[in-house]
């Protein structure tokens with residue numbers, strides 16, 4: 001009986017620890033250029049495709065991308081590079097011209 005109690009106690013201890021681990025989530029903001037709803041979808045999809053990112057929300061008005069991620073698995077720098085690859089300039093990385101030029105017209109944020 002005593003062994004069972006120790007076992008159950010150990011399970012609770014492990015469960016509590018794993019809850020703590022997932023609570024250690026980092027928040028980050030990144031400025032990403034974009035114009036429309038299609039941009040928003042593309043930017044958020046690119047951010048969420050990065051392993052370790054749990055949520056990504058881009059605001060069209062402020063151009064700010066708010067990220068929740070596991071700091072042991074990824075970083076804002078990694079997310080920034082993934083987004084630039086899809087055609088969107090960020091405050092840290094510039095998108096390749098070739099990818100930018102292939103964006104739909106409504107998404108061409110560089111021509112003002």
Ligand SMILES: [Cu+2]
Nearest residue numbers: 036038039107
């Ligand atoms: Cu767009």
